[in-house]
Amino acid sequence: xxxxxxSRFTMILFVIGLMTAIQFNTVNEPDxxxxxxxxxIRQELARxxxxxSELLSxxxxxxxxxxxxxxxxxxxxxxxxxxxxxxxxxxxxxxEITGPGLEVHIEPSQEAIVTGQNIExxxxxxxxxxxxxxNRFKGIELSIDGKRVINTSPIRDINGRTAINGKxxxxxxxxxxxxxxxxxxxxxxxxxxxxxxxxxxxxxxxxSVNVMEPQEEITVExxxxxxxxxxxxxAEEE
Amino acid sequence: xxxxxxxxxLGLSLGLLTDIRIPPEYANYLSIAVLAALDTLxxxxxxxxxxxxxxxxxxxGFFFNILLAAGLAFLGVHLGVDxxxxxxxxxxxxxxxxxxxxxxxxxxxxxxxxxxxxxx
Numbered sequence: 386x387x388x389x390x391x392s393r394f395t396m397i398l399f400v401i402g403l404m405t406a407i408q409f410n411t412v413n414e415p416d417x418x419x420x421x422x423x424x425x426i427r428q429e430l431a432r433x434x435x436x437x438s439e440l441l442s443x444x445x446x447x448x449x450x451x452x453x454x455x456x457x458x459x460x461x462x463x464x465x466x467x468x469x470x471x472x473x474x475x476x477x478x479x480x481e482i483t484g485p486g487l488e489v490h491i492e493p494s495q496e497a498i499v500t501g502q503n504i505e506x507x508x509x510x511x512x513x514x515x516x517x518x519x520n521r522f523k524g525i526e527l528s529i530d531g532k533r534v535i536n537t538s539p540i541r542d543i544n545g546r547t548a549i550n551g552k553x554x555x556x557x558x559x560x561x562x563x564x565x566x567x568x569x570x571x572x573x574x575x576x577x578x579x580x581x582x583x584x585x586x587x588x589x590x591x592x593s594v595n596v597m598e599p600q601e602e603i604t605v606e607x608x609x610x611x612x613x614x615x616x617x618x619x620a621e622e623e
Numbered sequence: 624x625x626x627x628x629x630x631x632x633l634g635l636s637l638g639l640l641t642d643i644r645i646p647p648e649y650a651n652y653l654s655i656a657v658l659a660a661l662d663t664l665x666x667x668x669x670x671x672x673x674x675x676x677x678x679x680x681x682x683x684g685f686f687f688n689i690l691l692a693a694g695l696a697f698l699g700v701h702l703g704v705d706x707x708x709x710x711x712x713x714x715x716x717x718x719x720x721x722x723x724x725x726x727x728x729x730x731x732x733x734x735x736x737x738x739x740x741x742x743x
Contacts, residue, residue, distance in 0.1 A: 390671065393667075393681060394667065395626050400634065402637075402638065403634040404634075404660060405657055407638050410638065411647060
């Protein structure tokens with residue numbers, strides 16, 4: 386009799402233990418699992434490698450500047466400083482840039498002219514998309530209707546008119562100038578824009594985009610306003 | 624008694640080592656089932672200590688309570704009423720009562736033994 390009771394309890398306890406362990410396993414399952422496949426991991430790796438090489442080349446440039454400073458420390462330190470300032474101003478987009486590039490003309494579409502429709506201004510949303518499309522290419526300088534687009538340039542609607550850097554751009558037709566660094570890059574950008582589906586979006590707004598042939602010499606205007614960096618501060622010395 | 628604890632350890636280790644998992648949607652049901660099982664277990668121990676243990680009642684109660692609790696939870700989910708709370712409440716209260724009774728019985732046994740030893 387006693388044996389039977391103990392065997393019953395053993396059986397019940399075994400079942401309870403099993404259930405508790407399963408519940409424990411289920412509840413403690415990790416929330417997010419790494420479900421990337423090999424290809425995604427390869428892409429991640431490629432991205433990191435690219436970043437790595439970019440950082441290395443930056444280190445190289447800085448080392449070069451440093452050695453220049455050291456070399457020129459004796460004869461003319463101001464000259465090197467001035468050069469650095471010039472490079473930085475160029476990077477920030479404050480100077481005019483001349484180099485290989487291309488022009489893009491935004492014009493009213495033929496259909497709109499023939500049917501006599503009102504030519505509306507380009508909408509900020511469309512212009513932002515177009516600028517983003519151009520910015521797929523690295524190292525390019527862009528001005529729209531004479532307004533240089535820099536990193537902090539806002540493209541937005543001000544009192545019903547599309548404005549860049551706070552200044553309104555004209556109704557089409559107007560020109561965009563793009564300096565691409567090398568003629569090769571300009572060629573690539575031109576081909577990319579010609580084949581880009583974004584041109585269809587212009588067509589909906591009764592606009593057409595003419596991507597001109599790349600030129601050896603194109604001049605992109607400099608940024609003419611004040612740079613306001615409200616929230617940037619110099620890092621403290623360590 | 625040690626054999627039963629061995630059974631518990633065996634069940635636990637089997638579950639943990641084989642890494643069995645159930646879909647997370649069913650985790651609620653299993654937790655209520657575990658609670659029902661614990662309730663039955665302590666009820667059985669109490670009944671055994673009170674000399675009213677019945678094998679059939681114990682085993683049938685074990686499975687029936689588990690199924691009832693899980694079924695109640697299932698019904699609650701489909702009716703939009705948190706019926707599993709009823710099961711948790713009932714089993715939780717009974718669990719405490721049973722444990723309290725077991726404690727009293729063990730305490731009285733212990734004091735009895737002690738007084739017998741002292742009288743001897």
